[in-house]
Amino acid sequence: MDEGKKIRVLVAKPGLDGHDRGAKVVARALRDAGMEVIYTGLRQTPEQIVAAAIQEDVDVVAMSILSGAHNYLFPRVMQLLHERGVDDVLVVGGGIIPDEDIPGLKECGIAEVFTPGASTADTVKFIRENIKR
Amino acid sequence: MNQGDLKGEHGRWRSGPYAKVCARFPERKERFEGSSGIEVKPLYTPLDVEHIDYLNDLGFPGEYPYTRGVQPTMYRGRFWTMRQYAGFATAEESNRRYKYLLEQGQTGLSVAFDLPTQIGYDSDHELSAGEVGKVGVAIDSLADMETLFDGIPLDKVSTSMTINAPASMLLAMYIAVAEKQGVSADKLNGTIQNDILKEYAARGTYIFPPKPSMRLITNIFEYCSTAVPRWNTISISGYHIREAGATAVQEVAFTLADGIAYVKAAVDAGLDVDDFAPRLSFFFNAHNDLLEEVAKFRAARRLWARIMRDRFGARDPKSMQLRFHTQTAGCTLTAQQPDNNIVRVTLQALAAVLGGTQSLHTNSRDEALALPSQDSVRIALRTQQIIAYESGVADGVDPLAGSYYIEALTDQIERAAADYIRRIDEIGGAPAAIERGFIQAEIEESAYRYQMEIESGDRTIVGLNDFQIEEARPSGLLKVDPAVGDLQCRKLAELRAERDNAAVEASLAALGRAAEGSDNLMPYILDAVRAYATLGEMCGVLRGVFGEYKPTVAY
Amino acid sequence: MGWQEIVSRALVRDIRAVSRLISIVEDRRSGFEDAYAAIYPHTGKAHVIGITGPPGSGKSTLVDKIAAEYRRRGKTVGIVAVDPTSPFTGGALLGDRLRMQRHSLDDGVFIRSMGTRGHLGGVARATSGVVDVLDAAGYDYVLIETVGVGQSEVEVASLADTVALVQVPGLGDDIQVIKAGVMEIGDVFVVNKKDRPGVERVVAEIRMALDLAGNVSGRSRAYSGHHGPTGATTGTVDATEVAPWRPPILQTMAESGEGVAEVCDTCDAHMHRLSEDGALVERRFRRARSETMQIASDLIWRGLADDRRALDAAEELAWKVARREMDPYAAGWSLRELIVN
CATH class of the missing domain: 3.20.20.240 (Methylmalonyl-CoA mutase)
Structure with missing residues (x-):
């Protein structure tokens, strides 16, 4: 009798990068697709992102980085989620991310990486089809 | 030709030749506009600039x-x-x-x-x-x-x-x-x-x-x-x-x-x-x-x-x-x-x-x-x-x-x-x-x-949502060596060991006091810079006095 | 994890279990009534504080700073931050957490964002249940931040022991809150951003409105018969006579934290007074009554929506009303007869 289940998404900007146009556009698109979007703002450490994801019991963590620090920050978030025993959260990333970095990010558990030009509709579709619970 | 004639002629053209072509071959869009929503008219004439001095x-x-x-x-x-x-x-x-x-x-x-x-x-x-x-x-x-x-x-x-x-x-x-x-x-x-x-x-x-x-x-x-x-x-x-x-x-x-x-x-x-x-x-x-x-x-x-x-x-x-x-x-x-x-x-x-x-x-x-x-x-x-x-x-x-x-x-x-x-x-x-x-x-x-x-699809971006091709994404792009961070940290450690730390402390303390008062801070910052105080140290002192900005609105 | 395990872990404040239990309650997932029944005996210990006020009054920043102050005093804090759900898409942007993120690494603070999911009145239908989960998990204080879109957000009064009403100078609609009747729910008034011009005017306006209302906390006057100016006795609890609580008006700069300790002191003093004069029991009785009635009404409504026969009858009655063969009250009574029998 699950009555009110809504997809909950944490949209986060890890690191020091202040370019949040993409994160905000995606947040809005997810809301318009009927999801509950928790936005944590800029300059979040991986520890803060993971703590927020747990307290908010989100289905999805969506992170965006344009500064090039993705190879450090994305794996760090995955590692912390793993350490806290969180394995049922879908994690996606976006930003200016070179193709050659994507396999490594997927290997550490990032389910999908959205690069410039990806449509928000694709992101919505991917989340709907891949949430783990 | 005076403006009155022009107005009449322009009206004739809009409802005549222009309208006739539009009726047979509709324009690409009902309304053309720029990024700010300002409508782009089909034609601009002296009438559009008559108020300009x-x-x-x-x-x-x-x-x-x-x-x-x-x-x-x-x-x-x-x-x-x-x-x-x-x-x-x-x-x-x-x-x-x-x-x-x-x-x-x-x-x-x-x-x-x-x-x-x-x-x-x-x-x-x-x-x-x-x-x-x-x-x-x-x-x-x-x-x-x-x-x-x-x-x-x-x-x-x-x-x-x-x-x-x-x-x-x-x-x-x-x-x-x-x-x-x-x-x-x-x-x-x-x-x-x-x-x-x-x-x-x-x-x-x-x-x-x-x-x-x-x-x-x-x-x-x-x-x-x-x-x-x-x-x-x-x-x-x-x-x-x-x-x-x-x-x-x-x-x-x-x-x-x-x-x-x-x-x-x-x-x-x-x-x-x-x-x-x-x-x-x-x-x-x-x-x-x-x-x-x-x-x-x-x-x-x-x-x-x-x-x-x-x-x-x-x-x-x-x-x-x-x-x-x-x-x-x-x-x-x-x-x-x-x-x-x-x-x-x-x-x-x-x-x-x-x-x-x-x-x-x-x-x-x-x-x-x-x-x-x-x-x-x-x-x-x-x-x-x-x-x-x-x-x-x-x-x-x-x-x-x-x-x-x-x-x-x-x-x-x-x-x-x-x-x-x-x-x-x-x-x-x-x-x-x-x-x-x-x-x-x-x-x-x-x-x-x-x-x-x-x-x-209302806005066409060539290659993105129209005129796409199959293509391999380019490789060999410039990447910053991740070791840069370590190198920079080593240089910092050396600096902190070699500089006159008493002078640094003194200049930072002076900067802090000045920040609490109302003096122009530039001379104090210059002193700290000359003593090789780091950017983080100087900003740290000011963070202590001024606090940090926290965004107040999410949307 | 089954719900039993989630409940037992949540009761010892295992963060993931608390979080999951909140989702079960919020989504009314199957088994939620059993889980709720299991935690309910453990509730009633937290001091629940509602923080409400117009958009732009700095509620989130104030909540952030109040939490920090209670943490400094060694207390634990649960926060429920409510934002509006879009009636068109069913989605919501929950942005209050943005201003509270510095607590995210502190296990003594638990922050949960909620969408209203169609509920009016400034909170979500499930906010009450979420408050209960945090209460049962042992948080000393539970802070509820209401939507803050400027509508009548009075429902928080039925959830909270103490309501702090936040005002701010210079919004140009200082009077509006008073007009809307929201004044009555305030136990503590906070005039935030006190460095702005016009602060004295806001304080004076609140004071004037309080004077008009008879010098006492609106809710004591409106509901608590013992202390009401009319002297009517409809109360259900005996209490010794103490001077009525007059809502204090405090001034803060939430951004810098100035005045926040006084807000905490005053909320504590209010709680103390409530316990002293018996009003706490009465407030909690009222909350229980409204919750029970609400659930009963939900159940009846849901029973109606699930009942084919009742739906068909409703359809038929509605046609009669539309054709002016019957008036809506008569139709309503007929439908009620059908459901009750």
Whole structure:
């Protein structure tokens, strides 16, 4: 009798990068697709992102980085989620991310990486089809 | 022919030949409009400019209201400054890139700093992990700055530094490097961005709350007006506002509203408007819509001149001149078919030149993919050189003036921007409008609309949502060696071991005390810089006194 | 994890279990009534504080600073931050957490964002249940931040022991709150951003409105018969006579934290007074009553929506009303007869 289940998404900007146009556009698109979007703002450490994801019991963590620090920050978030025993959260990333970095990010558990030009509709579709619970 | 005849003839044409063709072959869209929602009519005639008074509204180049440009000869005297923003990894590598660019004929330097530097953290701060040297060069202390400009005579180049919250520290380092080269501060040419309001509204690299931030900015105005008189003390930036999604009208409105706030803060601090206003400069974006962009630059110039003269009572013509740097729009570049970006950049650069820019950065084709490679940076610079030397558009001043369309559009953009500024005034000025989230919300609304237009296909982006091809994404893009962070941390440790730490402590303590009082902070910062205090240490002291800015609105 | 294990872990404040239990309650997932029954005996210990006020008054920043102050005093804090759900898409942007993120690494603070999911009144239908989970998990204080879109957000009064009403100078609609009747729910008035011009006027307006209302906490007057100016005795609890609580008006700068300690002191003093004069029991009785009635009404409504026969009858009655063969009250009574029997 699950009555009110809504997809909950944490949209986060890890690191020091202040370019949040993409994160905000995606947040809005997810809301318009009927999801509950928790936005944590800029300059979040991986520890803060993971703590927020747990307290908010989100289905999805969506992170965006344009500064090039993705190879450090994305794996760090995955590692912390793993350490806290969180394995049922879908994690996606976006930003200016070179193709050659994507396999490594997927290997550490990032389910999908959205690069410039990806449509928000694709992101919505991917989340709907891949949430783990 | 008089206007009455023209009106009649125009009506005849609209309802006759024009309507007939439209009925048989409908136009591509029901309504054509620019980025700001201003309708583009099928035809512009003298009727659209009949209210424009040439002497009052356009005037002559170098004369009020500067619609036609801030200098009498414009590019007939010399071209705009070709200034490519660059800087990455370490000071050594950036220094090599600068020397390469100067050899290639670039005429000014533009320094990009990494995010820890922009936010006032040393490279060994925990929040710096993964970010050191990524989007620009890492500068922790005067030692790095000495390396950055090694072998570059600072009295011969003009240097633009994209630095905001810690602008006073980086400017102090530049002055200190010049001292060591035997160049006195009054010989220095360049610009610091120093525009904190747009950081709160659009770019996100703020440190301190608005009040102490505005004090730091007015301290710089005051200090430079005598000590570094040729320095552009601020570059009031619409670039990032546009990148965050604003329309052309919003870019002009929010930038000039920020400018008004800075002028007001300095005047309130007791400065005479004509003592500092001549050193204010602006930084705009050049987007894809060629004619709208040209009109935008002209409208901004006219509106600022009127604001400075009428609102602030400026008397020095230089206080009324809106001088600006332009960068082509990074947000228009596609990761798909990246060579197409060369063409986009060409159109955007052309708009900047036709709009009368004082300096220009052209983006590299691969910026939607990674940091630009050396080849791409060269093509971007060559694009400017081709426009300058081959296209002929630089040979006459403000060549598009008098076009019915351009003049009508210039007028419409000016009026729409002035309306926005009135609304911002009603809220209490740009700082209050940012605190309320008004400006952010307007920008986000435009960004979302733009994205939805692309996704619905209403807006065509070649190669992205139409005219796609199967392509392999390019490889071999420039990457910053992750070891840069470690290297920079080692250099910091060495510095902390070698410098006179007692002197550092003393200078930092003096800075802290000054921050608690009301002295101009520049001399204290210079002392700390000369003692090799690090950027993180100086900002740390000020964080302790001023606190940190926390954004108050999410949407 | 089954719900039993989630409940037992949540009761010892295992963060993941608390979080999951909140989702079960919020989504009314299957088994939620059993889980709720299991935690309910452990509730009633937290001091529940509602923070409400118009948009732009700095509620989130104030909540952030109040939490920090209680943490400094060694207390634990649960926060429920409510934002509006779009009636068109069913989605929501929950942005209050943005201003509270510095607590995210502190296990003594638990922050949960909620969408209203169609509920009016400034909170979500499930907010009450979420408060109970945090209460049962042992948080000393539970702070509820209401939507803050400027509508009548009075429902928080039925959830909270103490309601702090936040005002701010210079919004240009200072009077509006008073007009809307929201004044009555305030136990503590906080005038935030006190460095802005016009602060004295806001304080004076609140004071005047309080004077008009008879010097006592609105809710004591409106509901608590013992202390009401009319002297009517409809109360259900005996209490010794103490001077009525007059809502204090405090001034703060939430951004810098100035005045926040006083807000905490005053909320504590209010709680103390409630316990002293018996009003706490009465407030909690009222909350229990409204919750029970609400659930009963939900169940009846849901029973109606699930009942084919009742739906068909409703359809038929509605046609009669539409054709003016019957008036809506008569139709309503007929439908009620059908359902009750």
